[in-house]
Amino acid sequence: MSDTTINEQIKKLIALQEIDREIYEIRQQLKENPIYLNEMKQNFEDKKADLNELEEKLKKMQVARKTLEGDLQAQEELIAKANAQLSQIKTNKEYTAKLTEIESIKADKSRSEEKILESYDDADIVKESMSKEKEVLTEEEKKYNEQKKKVDASITTLENRIKELEGQRVSIAPEVEKEILGRYEKILVNKEGLALVPVKGSACGGCYMNVPAQIINEIKMSNKIVYCEICARILYLEEDSQ
Numbered sequence: 001m002s003d004t005t006i007n008e009q010i011k012k013l014i015a016l017q018e019i020d021r022e023i024y025e026i027r028q029q030l031k032e033n034p035i036y037l038n039e040m041k042q043n044f045e046d047k048k049a050d051l052n053e054l055e056e057k058l059k060k061m062q063v064a065r066k067t068l069e070g071d072l073q074a075q076e077e078l079i080a081k082a083n084a085q086l087s088q089i090k091t092n093k094e095y096t097a098k099l100t101e102i103e104s105i106k107a108d109k110s111r112s113e114e115k116i117l118e119s120y121d122d123a124d125i126v127k128e129s130m131s132k133e134k135e136v137l138t139e140e141e142k143k144y145n146e147q148k149k150k151v152d153a154s155i156t157t158l159e160n161r162i163k164e165l166e167g168q169r170v171s172i173a174p175e176v177e178k179e180i181l182g183r184y185e186k187i188l189v190n191k192e193g194l195a196l197v198p199v200k201g202s203a204c205g206g207c208y209m210n211v212p213a214q215i216i217n218e219i220k221m222s223n224k225i226v227y228c229e230i231c232a233r234i235l236y237l238e239e240d241s242q
């Protein structure tokens with residue numbers, strides 16, 4: 001392979017690497033966006049679950065109150081019945097006993113009434129928490145939807161950019177020798193989208209380790225593809241390829 005050929009190949013690889021780097025970075029962004037959205041959605045779902053729990057609690061309280069109200073009604077009926085019986089009682093002793101019985105039912109009745117009032121107070125507290133939760137939830141939902149819209153729009157833009165880059169890639173890649181392209185693409189996958197790097201000073205532009213003078217000489221000779229001994233990326237000298 002002649003000097004020009006290797007230099008030409010490196011030039012093509014530089015153009016390819018620029019495209020591939022951008023494709024890699026966009027793919028990373030595309031991976032991160034849904035993670036971020038999912039976190040937001042999870043947060044939102046958690047709040048919804050909290051609200052459902054409060055709703056369940058309120059329902060249980062309402063059922064318990066129905067029972068208390070049933071008790072109260074039964075107690076009122078007992079009192080009315082006992083009062084009606086009073087007029088038919090003949091002896092003082094029986095009369096006193098009936099009065100005592102009425103007093104006792106009245107005491108039960110007033111306990112029921114108290115519990116019912118307490119239950120209304122407790123329900124008010126739960127209702128207040130619910131309305132606060134609902135407000136938070138509405139706000140979270142709004143934020144999530146706005147964010148999702150932004151993310152969806154950005155995903156479309158990024159995907160279109162990838163298509164554009166892939167189109168450019170298709171026109172350059174066939175100009176690189178099959179074997180070189182194969183090795184380049186393998187490194188690309190293994191080295192996070194960076195297969196071709198310039199030597200900067202005497203350091204590899206990929207792993208920043210020292211590149212020995214002998215290797216730099218090999219690159220200058222331009223008769224083969226030279227790899228970093230440490231990270232195995234393809235090396236080139238910036239001034240040579242410009």
Ligand SMILES: [Zn+2]
Binds near residue numbers: 205207228229231
């Ligand atoms: Zn290296």
